[in-house]
Amino acid sequence: MAIISFSDALQRSESQSKRHLLLGNGFSIACRPNIFSYGRLFEQADFSQLPASAHQVFRHLNTEDFEKVISILKDSARILNVYDNSSEELASRIKQDAESLREVLVQTLATNHPAYPGEITESEFECCKVFLKNFTCIYSLNYDLLLYWVCMHIIEDDEKPISDDGFRKPYGNEDANYVTWEPNNSRSQSLWFLHGALHLFDAGYELRKYTWKNTNIRLIDQIRAALKNELFPVFVSEGKSKEKVDRIRHNDYLAKASRSFSSISGALFIYGHSLAENDEHFLKSIEKGKVKQLYVGIYGDENSSANKKIIARATRMGTLRKKSDLDVFFFNAESAHVWS
Known part of the structure; x- marks a missing residue:
């Protein structure tokens, strides 16, 4: 089994109409390994x-x-x-x-989170933007703000947004210092936090996203203030796949995110994820879905016990596909140069 470079993986996937990305915790660890573990x-x-x-x-x-x-x-x-x-x-x-x-x-x-986007260097932002622009839709299993910060940084630089997270000003309340998500806004949505995120809060009757633009208050400070007021983020922290599914099904946003991921076609790249059993619900979505090509990032020694498990699970996805073929490839995660 050959481990190809990220650039070779991109070239091979050009035969597909779309490329999608699934991010795991390795995305955040690659940026700040002393924090995100x-x-x-x-x-x-x-x-x-x-x-x-x-x-x-x-x-x-x-x-x-x-x-x-x-x-x-x-x-x-x-x-x-x-x-x-x-x-x-x-x-x-x-x-x-x-x-x-x-x-x-x-x-x-x-x-334990970078306090504000300025703690991420311009070169780190630039590398991550280049990486993300390769994909049609982005799905993240992470709770932190790094991905959101990169997407906002692109807008602040007056560049064309690489994603739409589906959040808009609440109808009839244009002065609100937050934005909300409604299912009707999700038709063009291309950025999903599959397990929720620190900046997404369930207000009971609506899902809110806290933003810096509307308050001039750092997101992390808004989150801390909300926690003190006993308002908690939409956050899937259950240990087992079945429990995670139960939590997802009881939240409109998470359920829609899961359905969106299950419906993707073309090529799917997985970066920074161990394909562990506690996320089996999404792995099975790949097996049962329409994706034609799967590219899995491998970090470090491909013969390590952890990487052998990743390779075995990804290979099994291809063999378990029943309705159509699923070609599985592995790429060197470091060669993607996500942050540097």
């Missing part, structure tokens, strides 16, 4: 307001993965009553710990 998030998380038990679970499971712990806690709460009908109170405590950890994760993501 679960280990780093765990080090910076403030557990002081939680019961000691919620923090100790990490140590007992020997992990720093928030999603894994949240998933295990929720599973534990569900099965307790099977063994002991009198354990309802304990099950409730465990479930509450899971919800509290989810909120800690959101707060930690907001706190």
